[in-house]
Amino acid sequence: MQEYTPVKEGKVREIYDIGDALVIVATDRISCFDVILDNVITDKGRVLTQMSRFWFDFTKDIVPNHMISTDVNDMPEFFRNEKFEGRSMLAKKLTMLPIECIVRGYITGTAWKEYCKSGTVCNTKVAENLVESQKFPEAIFTPSTKAEIGEHDENVSFDECVAYLEKRFPGKGAAYGAKIRDYSLAIYNKCASYASERGIIIADTKFEFGLDENGEVILGDEVLTPDSSRFWAKDQYEPGRGQFSFDKQFARDWLTNNPGHTWKLPEDVTKETINKYLQGYEMLTGTKL
Numbered sequence: 001m002q003e004y005t006p007v008k009e010g011k012v013r014e015i016y017d018i019g020d021a022l023v024i025v026a027t028d029r030i031s032c033f034d035v036i037l038d039n040v041i042t043d044k045g046r047v048l049t050q051m052s053r054f055w056f057d058f059t060k061d062i063v064p065n066h067m068i069s070t071d072v073n074d075m076p077e078f079f080r081n082e083k084f085e086g087r088s089m090l091a092k093k094l095t096m097l098p099i100e101c102i103v104r105g106y107i108t109g110t111a112w113k114e115y116c117k118s119g120t121v122c123n124t125k126v127a128e129n130l131v132e133s134q135k136f137p138e139a140i141f142t143p144s145t146k147a148e149i150g151e152h153d154e155n156v157s158f159d160e161c162v163a164y165l166e167k168r169f170p171g172k173g174a175a176y177g178a179k180i181r182d183y184s185l186a187i188y189n190k191c192a193s194y195a196s197e198r199g200i201i202i203a204d205t206k207f208e209f210g211l212d213e214n215g216e217v218i219l220g221d222e223v224l225t226p227d228s229s230r231f232w233a234k235d236q237y238e239p240g241r242g243q244f245s246f247d248k249q250f251a252r253d254w255l256t257n258n259p260g261h262t263w264k265l266p267e268d269v270t271k272e273t274i275n276k277y278l279q280g281y282e283m284l285t286g287t288k289l
Contacts, residue, residue, distance in 0.1 A: 001077045011036050012048070012227060016079075021068060023075055024089045026222075030265075030273070032252045034153070038264040045087035046289060047277045048225045052089065054285050055191060055223035062190065063183045065219040066091040066210065086289075094210025094220050098146050098168060099161055100153055101180050103188040105139045106203040108132065108230060108243070122155040131240045133203070133232075139188050141181045146208070179217045180209045191224055198283050200246065201237055205229035226277045231284075246280030248273060 004023075006014040011031035016023040026045035030037050049070060056067040068090040072080045075090050104111055104121065111121045112132050119125065122142040130136075143161040144153040156164060158181065166173025184207050192202040206228050208221035222228050226247035233244045242253075254269050255261055265273070282288055 004076070004078050012045070013222075018076055020093075022091045022093055023079055023084075024091050025084060026087045026089075030227075030248060030251060032248060032255055035263055037251075038262070039270050041270055041274050041277075043274055043289065044277060047274075047281050048222060048227055049087045049089055050289060051225045051281055051284070052222045056219070058194070059187050059190065059219070059223065062186050063209075063217070063219045064212075065223075066094055068092060091220070092212060092218070094212060094218055096208060096210040096220060097165065097176060097180065097217075099165065099180065099208075100144045100146050101184040101207040101209065102142045102144060102204065103139050103184050103207070104136065104142055104204040105188065105192055106133055106135050106201070106230075106232075108203050111142070111204075123157060133237070133241060133243050134239045139185055139192070141184055143181075176217060180207075183207070183209065183217065183219065187219070187223075195231070195284060196234060198286075199234045200280060200283055201232040201234050201243075203230035203232055203243070226280055231280045246276045246283070248277075250276055 004016045004018065007017045008015040012027055012029050014025045014027060016025065026048040028040045028042055028044045030039055030041045030044060053067065053070045056065045070089050072084055072088055075088065079088055107115055107121065107130050115121055115126065115130060119128065121140065126140070127137060141158065142155060143158065144155045145164060146153060158177065162173045162177035165176045169176060187207060188202070188205060195202050202224065205224055207219060207223065209217050210220045212218045229247060230249060231246040233246070236244045251265055251269060251273050254265060278289060
C-alpha cells in the first residue's frame with residue numbers, strides 16, 4: 001500500500017496529492033482569530049466535510065466545483081480507514097485565486113466594529129443608522145487577501161481585488177474579479193434563502209475559487225460551514241445585539257471575554273462548540289451526521 005503525507009497543512013485542513021487529484025482532509029483542529037487553538041473538537045472535521053458536500057451539490061447549478069467524491073472507497077487504499085472516513089474529499093486540482101470572497105448579509109463582527117468607528121464596512125460606505133446584527137438592504141461583497149498561517153487577512157476594495165488578481169494573472173484581473181464577485185453573491189443569496197426556510201440565518205460567509213486546467217473559475221475549498229460562516233437561530237434573531245449562533249463564534253466569544261487565555265478552550269466550551277456545529281448541520285441538511 002502506498003503511503004501519503006500532506007503536501008500542505010492549513011489551519012484546519014491537510015491536503016494530500018495523489019497524482020491526478022487531491023484528497024482534502026478536514027481535521028478536528030479549530031482556529032480563531034487566525035490562531036490554531038490547543039484543542040481537539042471531536043467530529044468537527046466530519047461536520048465540515050459533509051456540510052461542504054451538501055452545499056457543493058446544492059450550488060453546482062450556479063458554478064462548477066472541485067468535489068469529485070467524499071467516499072473513501074473512491075480514494076487510494078491509504079485513506080480507506082476510520083481515520084479518514086467522513087472527513088475526506090477527493091477533489092480536482094485547481095490553481096487557487098489568492099482572494100477570500102466574503103459576502104455579508106448582516107452587519108456583525110469586525111464589520112460592525114468598523115461601522116461604529118467610521119460608518120464604513122471594509123472601507124466602503126454603507127447605509128446609515130444601522131444597528132448591530134441588522135440586515136443590509138442587499139448582501140455585499142467584501143473581499144480580502146488570503147493570509148498565510150499566523151498572518152491576518154487584509155480587507156481590500158473590489159478595485160484593489162481586481163488589481164491584486166491582475167498582478168498574478170495579467171490581462172485577467174477584471175474578468176476573474178467580476179466572476180468571483182457575481183458567483184459569491186449568487187451562491188449566498190440562494191443558500192441564505194434555503195437556510196431561512198430551515199430556521200437559520202446565514203449572516204456572512206466566505207468562499208474561495210480556483211482555475212481548472214481549462215482556465216475556468218471553479219468553486220473550491222469549503223462552502224458554508226460553521227468555520228467559514230456565521231449561522232444564527234432565526235427564531236431568536238433580534239437586531240441591536242449579538243445573536244445565538246451555530247458556529248465557532250461561541251469559541252471566539254470565550255477567547256475575547258477571557259483575555260488571559262493561552263489559546264486553549266475549557267472542556268465545556270469545546271463540547272458546546274461541537275454541539276452547535278452538529279445542531280446547525282442537522283437543521284440545514286435534515287440528516288444526522
